[in-house]
Structure formats: C-alpha cells, structure tokens
Amino acid sequence: MKFNLQVLSLAAALALGASGVAAQTVTIRVANQGDALSMDPHSLNESLQLSVTGNVYEPLVGRNKDLSLAPMLATSWKQTSPTVWRFELRKGVQFHDGTPFTADDVVFSFARTQVDGSDMKSYTNDFKEVRKINDHTVEIETKTPFPILPDVVSLVYMMSKKWCETNQATGPVDRRKGIENAASFRANGTGPWRLRERQPNVRTAFTRNGNYWGKIESNATDVIYTPIGNDATRVAALLSGEIDVMEPVPVQDIERVNSNPNTRAITGPELRTIFLGMDQKRDELLYSSVKGKNPFKDKRVRQAFYQAIDIEGIKKTVMRGASNPSALLVGPGINGFQADMKRLPYDVEAAKKLLADAGYPNGFEVAMNCPNDRYVNDARICQAVAANLARINVKINLQAETKGTYFPKILRRDTGFYMLGWTPSTYDAHNALNALMACVDDKGAGQFNLGSYCNPKVDELTKKVQAETDKTKRNGMIREAFELHAADIGHIPLHQQSLAWGVSKKVQLVQLADNSMPFKWMSITK
Structure with missing residues (x-):
C-alpha cells in the first residue's frame, strides 16, 4: 500500500507539473508589413520568406549571432579536393513528424532546389553531384572549385524526402504561375519551431x-506572426501592447516608438541594397509608349535614368537620413565591397542630353513595377524616382502593389522597369554577381537578373571569383566585375536601407544585419 501511495503521489505531482507547464504558456506576437508567400523553403528566394521558414526548417550550415558560420544539421565539413566538400551530418535529429533526418534527405533536398519551380537554383547551379556516403555523411562535388560553398548553402533548408513524397510535394511549386501544393501551407522541418496554423x-x-x-x-x-501592411496600424499595435515585435518601424515613427515608456526602436545598418532594373533583352519594351524597339538596350538611356535620380534628395525627404546611397549592388559588410567606387553624379541636364542623343528628346512613357509592403518606404521611393524622371520628360506609370502579386509578376519577367532589394546570403559579393549580374541560363545563373543584363566578361570573372582562394586576387576580380557592370549601367543602385525594429521593453532578442529574425533567440518577460 505504501508503494501504491508513492506511485499515486508521483502521478499527482506529474499531473500538477503538466498543468503548471500548460498554465505557463508564453506567447510572443510578431508583426511585419508583409507575409511569407509560402511555407515551402525552396519556392521563393526572398529574405522575409526565408527568415520565417528558417524557424521551422534548417540548413546544413547556419549562422551564429555574429553571422559567422555555425554547425546546424552538419556537425563538420571539410574540402577533400578542390571540387569536393564532405559534410558529417548530425545524428539523432528528427523531423517534426518523428522521421529521422539522414543523408537521403540531404540528397533529395539539394536535388529539389534544381527542379522547375524552385527559386533556389542560383545556390546550387554549380553542383555536379550530391552523393550519400553513408546515412550521416554526404559529399557535394562541384563543377569548378568552390571554396565558399559552406556559406552558399546556409539558406538551403533540408526537407524530409519521405514527407514530400507522401504529400505529393517532391518539387516546389512555381510562384510565378500561382499554383500551390501541400508544402505551400504545411511544414515538416527539423527546426526549433513547428508550424501549428x-x-x-x-x-x-x-x-x-x-x-x-x-x-x-x-x-x-x-x-504568432501577423502581417499588418498599414504603417500607422502596425505602429499603433506596438504602442498599445497588442504586438511585441514589429518591423519595419517607419523612419518617421522611430522617435515616437522610443518616446513610448513601453517600447523601443532597435536600429542598425542592413546588408540589403535597393536598386532598379531595366529590361535589356526584349526587342520591344513592355508597357511603354515606344513601339518597335527597346530604349533600355541603349546605355545612354540607362545612364540618363541613373543621373536623373536625386539619391540624396530621396535620402533626406523619403528616408529621413536612414539610408546609405550606393554605387554598387552590395554594401558595407559584404566581402568584396569597394568603398571607393562612386555613384554617377545627379545631373538633370546631362540626363536630358543623353536621352536626346539616344533619340528621345521628348522622353517616353514606361511602367514601373514596385512593391508597397516589402522594403522601407518602397512605394514612396518609387514615387520619388517617378518625380525625378518627369524632369527629363519620362512619364512613369507607377504600379505599386503588395508583394504577394508583385514578386510573381517580376519573377516571370513581366516587367520592363522594376525595383528589387538584395541581401547576399553568403555575405560575399559572388552571390550578387552570380544571381543578379550573370547572363541568364537555365541552371540558375542570373536567376534574379530580371532585366537580362549580360556581359560575358562579367560572367568569366564571376566564375574565377568563385574558384579563387587568394584574397587579394579575388578582390581584384570582384572589383573588375563591378567596374564593368557600372560602366555598362547594368542596374541602377539606390541605397542600403537601415534596420528599424519596434520592440516591447519586455522582449529580448538579437537583431541581425541581414534582417532575419530567429525566434529561438527571442524571449519575453510578463
């Protein structure tokens, strides 16, 4: 009987403990101006989506709080030859459905990034083979030497081969076509958070x-993650305590958030560069008054647009000082950034002459595609650009829309003139060279070069940069590629925006310069 009483007492204690845990539910409420467009980690290479899904899914190699490389689903990695990397996988890891994580899932996941519909091709386009050595060892063989490969795969998340096959989600759906599958709404990762709803x-x-x-x-x-597109509503929700964390804080509201006794704005430099792209491939420019030809194929037109943009005026009036005008598609903090390269000067008269010399003395009309809920003051920036271009008699038909329709549109290249922001996930210039500036192919190079800029010499340098291990030589090649791209006016760089997160003073978190938001480093006191 004594034994039974002890058993009953233990059972009662466990029950009390369980109810105590249930009573101690701690919820953090996060808001953003936009939503992740899918739960599929391979369907859209967009930083907000990868930040959200990165709480559920994990890569082989991740990042520490200082953005240095960290072991995740791989415990170690080494280069066994110039073109082969070997990864030792973490043992005892389970997907959320209880399925063990093995080398089969790694081989499957990397293959999944290369199928039609994947938006992650540019990360793995140089892979020759991913092979299983045993259940917890894989090798990645590349077509050419790839010394930064561990950095490159840090945003390629691993999925369960069994789950994907069972749920008819062996490939990501193409966001450009608007179709979905089970992985769009459900998730089965290895990460610290499970998708509940x-x-x-x-x-x-x-x-x-x-x-x-x-x-x-x-x-x-x-x-709980909630998209709140309206700036005023999002700020009001933070100030009232309805949400605990939000981003971005509109630059005009930073002081207001800081003056509230219960909130603070955490600001800092961001690695993202905002830029404009122009269609340089079509023989006739889409959505333009010019018929039978494409003005953007003429460098003089591209340069006229560039020099007509008053970037310092945008910094002062739109960004309220919270931006860093850029001459490149990468900024400070990215390996290979060239601090001494300068923007072309703002010069309206020079821009008018360039347009006239190109055969457009009276300007022309063209549509401009912009998001209104993705970057800091994105629609306002585009409005300012449109006003600037009006001074050289270019009429911009601005089409600002939610990222849910904007990204599918521009990613299928249904645009002639567009805004995009880019954070190199490797924190290295090669990422921007390969994804934004390389000539477009069907393997993933130039996957986000949406205007199809192409210079074979830049391509050649990009391949050399990928393989070069001598830092001085490599940096010289990066510089040469950037100089060629700048001379071509391949894109129009605008600025690096600043981070501004609104946070309850009850919350402790880590702000990363790539604007990712890992929930595993976020706590709240009640």
Missing part, C-alpha cells in the same frame, strides 16, 4: 519543438 496574409502560428536537437534560447512556447 497557417492562414496566409492573416496569421501564422508556431509552437515550440519539444524534441529539438539543440538549445532554444527562448522562454516562448508559441509565436
């Missing part, structure tokens, strides 16, 4: 993964 553009709920292999530096049991 998904209501696109309304609410996404995550719950803590009790079987996570690593340490979760958070006291939260749940995270």
